[in-house]
Amino acid sequence: MADGSVADVKQSLADVGYLADEPAALVSFLAQRLGKPVLVEGPAGVGKTELAKALSRATGRELVRLQCYEGLDEAKAMYEWNYRKQLLRIQAGGEAGWSDVQDDIFSAEFLLERPLMQAIASPEPVVLLIDEIDKTDQEFEAMLLELLSDFQMTIPELGRIEATTMPIVVLTSNDSRELTEALKRRCLYLWLDYPELEREMEIVRLHTPELSETLARKLVEVIRMVRALDLKKPPSIAESIDWARTLLLMGAEDIDRETFTQSMSIIVKHRTDIDLVAERVGVKLADPLRTEG
Amino acid sequence: MAAKLLGFCEELRGEGVAVGTSELLDAFAALEYVDWTSRADFREALATTIAKSQDDRRVFELLFDRYFFRTAEAEAVQRGVTEHAEGGPPAGDGERFDMEELSEAIREAMAAGDEDAMRDLARLAIAAFGKGEGSGVVGVDVQRIRRTLGLTAGQQPPTAEGGERPPIDREQLTGFERHLRRELERDLIERTETLPPSRPLAELDRALPTSPTQDLAAVHRAVSQMKRRLATLGHEQRGRKKGQLVDVRRTMRASLETGGVPLRLRYRPKRPRRPEIYVLCDVSTSVTSASVFFLSVLHALHDSFRKLRSFVFIERISEVTEIFESERDFTVIAQKISSEGGVADVSGYTDYGRVWLEFLTEISEDLDPRSTVIVLGDARTNGREPHAEVFAQIAEKAGRLFWLNPEPKLYWNYGDSVMAAYERYCDGAFECWTTKHLENFVNVVAGAAPAAE
Numbered sequence: 001m002a003d004g005s006v007a008d009v010k011q012s013l014a015d016v017g018y019l020a021d022e023p024a025a026l027v028s029f030l031a032q033r034l035g036k037p038v039l040v041e042g043p044a045g046v047g048k049t050e051l052a053k054a055l056s057r058a059t060g061r062e063l064v065r066l067q068c069y070e071g072l073d074e075a076k077a078m079y080e081w082n083y084r085k086q087l088l089r090i091q092a093g094g095e096a097g098w099s100d101v102q103d104d105i106f107s108a109e110f111l112l113e114r115p116l117m118q119a120i121a122s123p124e125p126v127v128l129l130i131d132e133i134d135k136t137d138q139e140f141e142a143m144l145l146e147l148l149s150d151f152q153m154t155i156p157e158l159g160r161i162e163a164t165t166m167p168i169v170v171l172t173s174n175d176s177r178e179l180t181e182a183l184k185r186r187c188l189y190l191w192l193d194y195p196e197l198e199r200e201m202e203i204v205r206l207h208t209p210e211l212s213e214t215l216a217r218k219l220v221e222v223i224r225m226v227r228a229l230d231l232k233k234p235p236s237i238a239e240s241i242d243w244a245r246t247l248l249l250m251g252a253e254d255i256d257r258e259t260f261t262q263s264m265s266i267i268v269k270h271r272t273d274i275d276l277v278a279e280r281v282g283v284k285l286a287d288p289l290r291t292e293g
Numbered sequence: 294m295a296a297k298l299l300g301f302c303e304e305l306r307g308e309g310v311a312v313g314t315s316e317l318l319d320a321f322a323a324l325e326y327v328d329w330t331s332r333a334d335f336r337e338a339l340a341t342t343i344a345k346s347q348d349d350r351r352v353f354e355l356l357f358d359r360y361f362f363r364t365a366e367a368e369a370v371q372r373g374v375t376e377h378a379e380g381g382p383p384a385g386d387g388e389r390f391d392m393e394e395l396s397e398a399i400r401e402a403m404a405a406g407d408e409d410a411m412r413d414l415a416r417l418a419i420a421a422f423g424k425g426e427g428s429g430v431v432g433v434d435v436q437r438i439r440r441t442l443g444l445t446a447g448q449q450p451p452t453a454e455g456g457e458r459p460p461i462d463r464e465q466l467t468g469f470e471r472h473l474r475r476e477l478e479r480d481l482i483e484r485t486e487t488l489p490p491s492r493p494l495a496e497l498d499r500a501l502p503t504s505p506t507q508d509l510a511a512v513h514r515a516v517s518q519m520k521r522r523l524a525t526l527g528h529e530q531r532g533r534k535k536g537q538l539v540d541v542r543r544t545m546r547a548s549l550e551t552g553g554v555p556l557r558l559r560y561r562p563k564r565p566r567r568p569e570i571y572v573l574c575d576v577s578t579s580v581t582s583a584s585v586f587f588l589s590v591l592h593a594l595h596d597s598f599r600k601l602r603s604f605v606f607i608e609r610i611s612e613v614t615e616i617f618e619s620e621r622d623f624t625v626i627a628q629k630i631s632s633e634g635g636v637a638d639v640s641g642y643t644d645y646g647r648v649w650l651e652f653l654t655e656i657s658e659d660l661d662p663r664s665t666v667i668v669l670g671d672a673r674t675n676g677r678e679p680h681a682e683v684f685a686q687i688a689e690k691a692g693r694l695f696w697l698n699p700e701p702k703l704y705w706n707y708g709d710s711v712m713a714a715y716e717r718y719c720d721g722a723f724e725c726w727t728t729k730h731l732e733n734f735v736n737v738v739a740g741a742a743p744a745a746e
Contacts, residue, residue: 006327006334022333022334022337023337023340023341026327026334026337026338026341027337027341029326030323030326030327030338030341030342033323033326034319034322034323034326036319039345041346041347177596178596181311184345184346185313185315185316185345186315187345188319188323188341188342189340189341189342189344189345189346190341191347191350
């Protein structure tokens with residue numbers, strides 16, 4: 001990735017199918033230059049995870065992903081000793097003295113690498129995605145601090161392991177919990193929101209080039225109308241794209257009330273939401289939204 | 294420039310944004326890589342390194358404009374109209390504006406999506422209309438200016454010469470309104486500039502419709518402080534043998550050394566415990582004004598503590614832990630509690646005595662010396678039996694019991710308030726209706742000196 005300037009970063013992201021807005025491009029650029037982790041927050045489905053994936057594609061780096069969940073501990077996130085292999089080693093050791101064995105079984109060979117370790121120890125630079133960090137405990141956040149500020153990890157038996165290459169670290173959060181100041185301090189902050197009309201249209205058209213422009217515009221307009229309602233789960237960008245694909249498959253020429261009711265379940269996924277959307281948006285569709293020039 | 298930036302951060306700190314030295318260093322490092330002359334890049338680079346939440350970002354935006362463009366602003370206000378007329382794309386005749394022309398220029402800018410031009414035009418429009426006769430309420434002014442300019446969404450009436458005009462998008466119009474609003478806000482800041490720098494923004498904040506969510510951040514801060522304090526309290530118990538359980542398995546294992554005779558007893562290790570908190574919150578009409586605050590305290594508590602059970606009560610008590618755990622959005626929670634909280638609301642009058650009885654029967658099993666009970670209420674029993682002896686039982690069972698009263702101490706025990714009856718069983722009773730009081734409470738709980746009022 002030619003990372004000469006912000007515009008270059010934006011272009012290379014666009015080349016791999018991610019249309020970043022100005023702040024996103026700038027933060028991606030800074031993340032590479034400063035070697036700092038990026039904390040991405042925003043509502044569900046605005047492309048937070050996708051940004052990390054796009055970064056990995058654009059830079060040609062491997063993506064190492066750590067999906068967070070409640071109860072995630074260091075054995076699953078960082079490393080774990082391979083007990084079975086250690087046991088085998090002890091049993092097979094036979095002749096060798098105890099001190100040899102002891103030194104031996106606590107070496108890198110008996111270490112099971114988990115995502116964080118993998119990202120650090122990798123000989124090639126990687127993109128590390130720590131997804132939905134807000135799902136974990138605060139304790140886990142604290143554990144990440146060493147990794148995020150110094151890109152190193154301490155294993156009691158082995159000592160400190162420093163990163164050989166600088167990973168690009170992306171953390172995402174759905175804002176379901178306030179993250180600690182300590183974590184935030186170590187990161188660049190990026191807030192992603194639902195994109196502007198024009199940009200969402202570009203995104204939809206990028207993924208479904210066969211869709212006519214008028215239809216794409218109308219689709220995005222309807223999506224925005226739906227988002228404006230007070231829904232349990234507003235439609236995400238991914239759902240806009242899914243809907244566009246569905247319309248293509250249905251061979252729809254225009255979004256009228258009938259097509260809308262048929263395909264509504266693609267974008268709205270709650271019983272109560274469906275009623276609300278049908279009531280508010282479906283009605284508006286009866287008379288054309290706006291005569292397109 | 295470095296000094297300017299430091300000054301800016303100083304001002305941000307003054308507004309309550311936590312800007313640490315590391316943030317500052319990051320900001321400088323980031324600025325090495327971006328073009329200083331590009332305003333958008335410069336601003337984003339600063340924002341991403343300094344403002345680390347949505348709230349901070351909002352303050353950042355307001356301050357950024359004020360700080361870096363104050364000089365330009367001051368000039369614009371002074372020279373106002375003429376400067377824009379010369380510099381900006383729309384050509385007035387320098388003195389007065391042709392409404393039509395201005396409106397036309399705005400349409401063009403909106404259609405082109407030219408943000409910079411829109412900003413200039415917004416200032417221009419304010420200078421032409423709002424100056425001196427502004428109502429002082431930003432929202433009203435925005436709409437007034439928009440109407441005077443004849444800007445509406447949808448199909449447009451043809452021009453005077455009968456030419457077609459492109460329709461205006463709802464979207465584009467909101468964009469322009471946003472510019473208008475921002476410019477007006479900046480104007481407002483400028484006008485109150487005689488005040489010390491930190492004042493105007495705070496005034497402005499207060500001028501905004503006060504929503505409970507605004508206070509939410511402050512409440513959350515105080516509560517997270519409280520969490521740390523409570524977590525470290527009670528650790529002095531560690532290491533004592535009293536009440537420890539014998540670990541049979543490990544004792545047997547150890548007895549192998551002594552030929553199967555269990556000479557040394559092994560105990561189960563004592564885990565540092567997490568505080569268990571029970572919060573009882575009065576939501577009756579006598580505390581209506583305070584209950585929003587109380588609910589936000591509850592909300593914040595739920596964010597920080599895992600082992601927390603919350604109850605709301607009026608005449609009877611009802612557990613609302615689940616609502617808080619399943620929902621995050623404060624407004625939704627408030628709504629749900631009022632609709633499905635299940636508080637049996639027969640008369641609408643609080644019955645503290647009954648609440649204690651119910652609370653005790655419901656969870657007396659779970660209460661132990663490790664638990665902390667916090668009551669949020671005004672102790673106004675409406676003349677009913679206070680059942681202080683039941684309250685005493687609760688106090689005895691629970692490790693600690695605190696009372697937060699939304700009324701000033703002066704009013705306690707007047708009328709039907711029976712605070713005194715309860716107060717003597719509490720480990721502490723505090724007046725509490727602002728975040729400041731909450732912080733005070735946290736400090737007292739932690740044994741520190743109470744914060745100055």
